[in-house]
Amino acid sequence: MAKKQKFYVVWEGHKPGVYESWAECQLQVKGYPNARFKAFSTKAEAQEALNSNSANHIGKGNPAKPATRPAGPKNTRDEIIWDSISVDAACSGNPGIMEYQGVDTRTKAPIFYKKFELGTNNIGEFLAIVHALALFKQQGKQTPVYTDSKTAMGWVKRKKANTKLVRNARTKLLYELIERAETWLKNNSFDNPILKWDTESWGEIPADFGRKK
Numbered sequence: 001m002a003k004k005q006k007f008y009v010v011w012e013g014h015k016p017g018v019y020e021s022w023a024e025c026q027l028q029v030k031g032y033p034n035a036r037f038k039a040f041s042t043k044a045e046a047q048e049a050l051n052s053n054s055a056n057h058i059g060k061g062n063p064a065k066p067a068t069r070p071a072g073p074k075n076t077r078d079e080i081i082w083d084s085i086s087v088d089a090a091c092s093g094n095p096g097i098m099e100y101q102g103v104d105t106r107t108k109a110p111i112f113y114k115k116f117e118l119g120t121n122n123i124g125e126f127l128a129i130v131h132a133l134a135l136f137k138q139q140g141k142q143t144p145v146y147t148d149s150k151t152a153m154g155w156v157k158r159k160k161a162n163t164k165l166v167r168n169a170r171t172k173l174l175y176e177l178i179e180r181a182e183t184w185l186k187n188n189s190f191d192n193p194i195l196k197w198d199t200e201s202w203g204e205i206p207a208d209f210g211r212k213k
Contacts, residue, residue, distance in 0.1 A: 008021075008025035008046070009039075012054070014193045015028050016028075018043065020043075022039075038054075077202050079198075080105065081195070082106040086105045086146040087100065087101065088147070089121050089122075089125045095166075096118065097117060098118070099113070099209065103207045108206045116174050117170050118165075119174050120165055125151065125152035126152040126155045128147070132145045132192075134184055136190070137188060142192050143192055146196075148205045148208075150196065153196065156194060160182055163178070
């Protein structure tokens with residue numbers, strides 16, 4: 001018997017609306033704090049629910065309670081949004097020679113790579129995310145970005161790299177790039193979800209440089 005289609009309402013997520021598959025819904029709620037969403041049997045029910053208060057359908061009496069995700073595998077690689085980019089950084093010493101890269105999450109095919117004489121891992125993670133966002137902005141894509149760095153996600157959210165790396169001739173070009181990244185974040189909006197890679201459940205992020213001892 002064919003599985004009956006469900007329709008997913010996202011009240012609070014990256015982009016609220018009605019979605020016709022769990023994969024589309026997941027794209028909007030994964031990595032979004034206190035996302036609120038629910039599955040319905042028909043599109044008409046879903047559309048009606050979207051136009052009403054989410055508390056009428058989930059968490060009634062406790063509006064702050066997040067929606068329960070549809071039944072399915074929990075904390076497995078089935079949750080990964082494969083149509084995405086993964087970014088990571090590596091540093092030989094901290095500070096030290098720093099590299100960052102972005103790869104296709106599914107195939108690990110390289111998308112971009114940068115190397116600097118002196119930097120830190122957090123700076124690399126931050127620049128990698130912004131590099132991906134700027135690239136997809138140019139291409140008009142809403143491709144999700146995976147990172148395993150909560151620190152870098154926080155810097156991107158605040159549009160400021162909170163680094164104490166020394167400013168000198170060796171870091172001059174890197175600081176210029178950091179300032180360009182901060183300016184880009186302040187002057188541009190984007191719809192790309194920035195998602196936390198679940199290393200504990202999924203293993204190393206596909207962009208990992210593979211140099212951990």
